[in-house]
Amino acid sequence: MGALEGKIALVTGGARGIGRGIALALARAGADVALADVDRIPGGAQQYGEESVSGFARAKETAVEIESLGRRSLAIAADVTDKAAVASMIAETDAALGGLDILVCNAGVVSVAPVETLDEATWDLTLGVNVKGVFLACQAAIPLLRERRGSIINIASIAGKNGVPGMAHYCASKFAVVGFTNALARELAGAGVRANAICPGILRTQMWDYLSDQVKAPGESVEQAWERTVKSMIPLGRPQTPDDIGALAVYLAAAPNVTGQAINVDGGIELH
Numbered sequence: 720m721g722a723l724e725g726k727i728a729l730v731t732g733g734a735r736g737i738g739r740g741i742a743l744a745l746a747r748a749g750a751d752v753a754l755a756d757v758d759r760i761p762g763g764a765q766q767y768g769e770e771s772v773s774g775f776a777r778a779k780e781t782a783v784e785i786e787s788l789g790r791r792s793l794a795i796a797a798d799v800t801d802k803a804a805v806a807s808m809i810a811e812t813d814a815a816l817g818g819l820d821i822l823v824c825n826a827g828v829v830s831v832a833p834v835e836t837l838d839e840a841t842w843d844l845t846l847g848v849n850v851k852g853v854f855l856a857c858q859a860a861i862p863l864l865r866e867r868r869g870s871i872i873n874i875a876s877i878a879g880k881n882g883v884p885g886m887a888h889y890c891a892s893k894f895a896v897v898g899f900t901n902a903l904a905r906e907l908a909g910a911g912v913r914a915n916a917i918c919p920g921i922l923r924t925q926m927w928d929y930l931s932d933q934v935k936a937p938g939e940s941v942e943q944a945w946e947r948t949v950k951s952m953i954p955l956g957r958p959q960t961p962d963d964i965g966a967l968a969v970y971l972a973a974a975p976n977v978t979g980q981a982i983n984v985d986g987g988i989e990l991h
């Protein structure tokens with residue numbers, strides 16, 4: 720029997736990348752898993768470079784993968800920056816799956832720009848998705864989580880532990896996720912609800928395809944920039960995978976005495 724048998728989870732940004740990896744890991748451990756994502760993001764001020772991201776269409780495919788593991792699933796169209804959509808996302812999960820034990824706030828955007836030229840729209844989008852989105856989802860989920868003494872897992876980053884030049888807005892958003900999660904853990908401890916953050920290192924998702932393109936040296940290809948980053952930054956010498964992050968999510972969802980932590984899964988890049 721899996722560690723999460725009978726549990727119900729919701730993963731925001733669950734269509735692909737890290738969110739999909741977490742959703743599949745939770746399902747393999749026995750949980751039923753709802754996925755929330757969007758097809759369009761306002762403005763091009765993020766890694767996709769355009770508004771159309773096909774997240775909901777992909778979430779429907781991921782839901783089919785979860786069902787093929789013998790678990791229940793559903794894809795929900797919800798922009799995490801929209802309070803009403805987030806409230807419906809929680810209500811739909813409750814109505815379809817019958818409660819909520821595990822909320823994973825994973826939806827996120829990234830972009831590169833030095834502070835001197837960073838435009839306000841990029842700041843607002845980054846903080847909107849990465850911080851307000853986490854706040855709104857946690858706030859809306861707390862009543863259901865209290866009922867089942869559930870747990871929250873927020874996806875921060877190693878950029879929430881240390882500054883990265885050209886990414887001050889992204890770092891600000893991820894430091895905020897770590898601080899928010901720490902405080903929330905203390906706030907909800909009396910109700911038996913736990914809150915932890917995961918700080919992933921470097922994964923070759925759509926996000927890092929964009930970042931490799933941004934950091935490539937003159938004459939270097941995206942592939943070469945990626946390999947240079949992995950070699951120069953990761954002591955254990957290999958990039959992280961969605962399965963690596965999923966394994967920690969399963970652990971945290973089932974660890975009754977762990978709360979308020981922000982745990983790195985990064986092959987030794989950050990040691991605090």
Ligand SMILES: NC(=O)c1ccc[n+]([C@@H]2O[C@H](COP(=O)([O-])OP(=O)(O)OC[C@H]3O[C@@H](n4cnc5c(N)ncnc54)[C@H](O)[C@@H]3O)[C@@H](O)[C@H]2O)c1
Binds near residue numbers: 737738774775925
């Ligand atoms: N890839 C990495 O190396 C890395 C490292 C550290 C942290 N992270 C974090 O992990 C999380 C997932 O990143 P990823 O690498 O899988 O990226 P990704 O771009 O592959 O996936 C992000 C998902 O979030 C969804 N999303 C974006 N804005 C949304 C919104 N407003 N509402 C709902 N869904 C939305 C996207 O449609 C997409 O499905 C992010 O929070 C990211 O900051 C990634």
